[in-house]
Amino acid sequence: MTIRVAGIGTALPEKIVTNDELAKTIDTNDQWIRDRSGIGQRHVGGVTSELATEAGIRAIKNAGLTPDDIGLLIVCTTTPDQQLPATSAVVQRDIGLTCGAFDINAVCAGFIYSYVMAYGQMLMPGGPERVLVIGSESLSRIVDWTDRGTAILFGDGAGAAVMERHEQGEMLAYDLGSNGELQEILYADHGGYIKMEGREVFKRAVRAVSGSVEIALKKAGMTADDIDVVIPHQANIRIIEAVSQRTGLSMEKTHNVIEFTGNTSSATIPLTLAEAERNGALQPGQIVLMTGFGAGMAWGTAVVRW
Ligand code: COA
Secondary structure, three states: OOEEEEEEEEEOOOOEEEHHHHOOOOOOOHHHHHHHHOOOEEEOOOOHHHHHHHHHHHHHHHOOOOHHHOOEEEEEOOOOOOOOOOHHHHHHHHHOOOOEEEEEOOHHHHHHHHHHHHHHHHHOOOOOOEEEEEEEEEHHHHOOOOOHHHHOOEOEEEEEEEEEEOOOOEEEEEEEEEOHHHHHHEEOOOOOOOEEOHHHHHHHHHHHHHHHHHHHHHHHOOOHHHOOEEEEOOOOHHHHHHHHHHHOOOOOOEOOOHHHHOEOHHHHHHHHHHHHHHOOOOOOOOEEEEEEEEOOOEEEEEEEEO
């Protein structure tokens, strides 16, 4: 039994904040932000559960299904609506699902962790036929808009994927990793803002992602040349380029949305999958590598036959 992604959906708040607009209130400029991060603008606004609901409904529709077809909901977020209940409870109600629902927080690696968990659930005896996985964030609520070290990077949005049992498509290998010793380089306290040591995060991210990609490729019995489509976490285009240089993953095969969305944490990978789908890159049989990393630090890579 194998599993495929049957449908993808996205949601971005209407309000766009350009680099030039940011430069009106903090000491920065469009050229610096583009050169150092690849970001040109970010969407800002919305509530995590509302963005998740919108993306989830679109993914179900894109798969040609109805809410009754979904057997499990996983919402990955690091910006939940409330302390409790889980954001997935709100999304479950608002989409009109009747299945089980839970949240995962692995910050920017959340979608990879959720994808792997969903896959595992579907393989369990009596497991669901279909799982809706949604990455959704309202990071603008926890960004200090006076801190030029972080305000330039983050944005809001959501992306969703319906996974279903099908003879087409399968996961070939995955790697999940975490190093809790590195918490202090990227964190936000309850009620506080994101605090980040940018250079250190950059260095660690390149190392962690490159290592994770190599482990996953080795487990799959593949090399970087076997990968047709690369879907990396969208934190900084220079991190993506550095990982490409280290691992041999082709930049030509790498899909990015960072210029238009900034870093939307657990939403970046499904948002980038949607972009790849729009470009016609996600064809049955293609080998797709998805990789994410973030606070924790936590990271993960999945190699998938589409
Ligand atoms: N605008 C203009 N200048 C800025 C600036 C900004 N927004 N932020 C920093 N600078 C200045 C610094 O003060 C420094 O000036 P100096 O050389 O006179 O001291 C210079 O630019 C270089 O600063 P530095 O912090 O070394 O820049 P950088 O190349 O590391 O880029 C980040 C900063 C934040 C873009 C980069 O470190 C980064 O993306 N890190 C990873 C963050 C990340 O991915 N987080 C999420 C993980 S999921």
